[in-house]
Amino acid sequence: MLQETMKTVEAAETQAEDMLKKARVEADAIVAKAKQDAEKIIADAGAKTRADMKTARESIKAEEDTMTEEALKSADDEIAGLRENARKKQQEAADLIIRELV
Numbered sequence: 001m002l003q004e005t006m007k008t009v010e011a012a013e014t015q016a017e018d019m020l021k022k023a024r025v026e027a028d029a030i031v032a033k034a035k036q037d038a039e040k041i042i043a044d045a046g047a048k049t050r051a052d053m054k055t056a057r058e059s060i061k062a063e064e065d066t067m068t069e070e071a072l073k074s075a076d077d078e079i080a081g082l083r084e085n086a087r088k089k090q091q092e093a094a095d096l097i098i099r100e101l102v
Helices: 002-101
Strands: none
Touching: none
């Protein structure tokens, strides 16, 4: 009877050790899967962030180009106005000189 009890205890210990080993293997597999999933999530987030940044850069560049074109047009218009004004003043000065000389 003592031998049967010892065998039962040994069998239970062996079964417990087997269960523990199996649990460690499963835990390691779960941790490995979780790490793999986390790496994929991080990689996907990085790719999305890079794509978002590229889109933002393109949008900013387009806005910058538009603003530059508008500023150049405004500067061209102002230069044309100043030239016209200078031409008028030049004509007025010439007329004034001619009147003074006559």
